[in-house]
Amino acid sequence: MKNHLFIFCWTILTVGYAQRNFDEVEITSEKLTDKVYVLFGAGGNIGLIVGEDAAYLIDDQFGPLTPKIVSHVKTITDKPINFVLNTHHHGDHTGGNENLANNGATIIAHENVRELLEADEKTSEAAYPVITFNDKMTLYLGDNQRLLAMHVNPAHTKGDTYYYLPEANVIHMGDNFFAGRYPYIDIKSGGDIDGLISNVTMALGMLDENTIIIPGHGSIANISDLEDYKNVLVELRKRVKKAREAGNSLEATQQMNLSKEWDATHGTGFINAERIVEFIYKSAD
Numbered sequence: 001m002k003n004h005l006f007i008f009c010w011t012i013l014t015v016g017y018a019q020r021n022f023d024e025v026e027i028t029s030e031k032l033t034d035k036v037y038v039l040f041g042a043g044g045n046i047g048l049i050v051g052e053d054a055a056y057l058i059d060d061q062f063g064p065l066t067p068k069i070v071s072h073v074k075t076i077t078d079k080p081i082n083f084v085l086n087t088h089h090h091g092d093h094t095g096g097n098e099n100l101a102n103n104g105a106t107i108i109a110h111e112n113v114r115e116l117l118e119a120d121e122k123t124s125e126a127a128y129p130v131i132t133f134n135d136k137m138t139l140y141l142g143d144n145q146r147l148l149a150m151h152v153n154p155a156h157t158k159g160d161t162y163y164y165l166p167e168a169n170v171i172h173m174g175d176n177f178f179a180g181r182y183p184y185i186d187i188k189s190g191g192d193i194d195g196l197i198s199n200v201t202m203a204l205g206m207l208d209e210n211t212i213i214i215p216g217h218g219s220i221a222n223i224s225d226l227e228d229y230k231n232v233l234v235e236l237r238k239r240v241k242k243a244r245e246a247g248n249s250l251e252a253t254q255q256m257n258l259s260k261e262w263d264a265t266h267g268t269g270f271i272n273a274e275r276i277v278e279f280i281y282k283s284a285d
Contacts (some may be wrong), residue, residue, distance in 0.1 A: 022064040027072040030220060032212050033168045035145060037076060041065055043092030044216045047163065047172040048073060052142020054082035057105075058163050058172045058214075060096030069096065070103075081105050083139070085149065086129065087174025087216065088157045089116040089189070097127035106130060108137075110151045112159035116189055152176065152199040156183065156216070158190025162203065172214040173203060179218025179225060182262075182271040183233075185279035192283045193237055200230045232262055240280040250281050 039046035047058030086109035109129040139147040156175040185191035239258040
């Protein structure tokens, strides 16, 4: 019954996005370094890097917002948006792909992102990445800047990528990091709690106290915030797995109040306590 209710709610949410009046959305930005910014609007956070000859976007939110996003970028730089890099395939991160590609941008993503977009009948071919990579890739942006693309373990989806600027010490983690809230693990698209914890652990090992972290959703964060996020995931996984191995059904496990310490802060968004327990219950090894 709960699964049917979630499918219904997800359908309503999807339709709501399709019918939403994006005229009300304001695009804002925060300067992170001399060349790196984050843009906020509706959907996933957008990374903006100003290269020597071009501007690079990491994700692009919903299609109807493209004119506002482009206009806002122009207030920051007169460099053209020649490249768009996707952290994964979800529409709140790739909805502007088609518009930006038609305006001359090259779309880049992991090969699994293209596969998942191709499987979505509602997505136009113009929105597909035209350059894909398997494991990792480096873009040389000029001005002594590099952008490292790193495909990580299936976690939020099977196409997740971190984009790291080593010279600026900034990383965009996509939806592997929902700052201050429970994450969405898209199991149907290859998402997995064990992969998520592994990816966050890897990020913690490569970053330092000065690293600026752009999460897929939420405010700009640091390594301490990411450590807190990992601790919540690890403890929840331990509790849910223990309950499952004791023979409790999903429904019974959801009623055990296993996430009570964090529900007031982390469970008030789209993913509530029942949903995060379900994700872990179904995907933990």
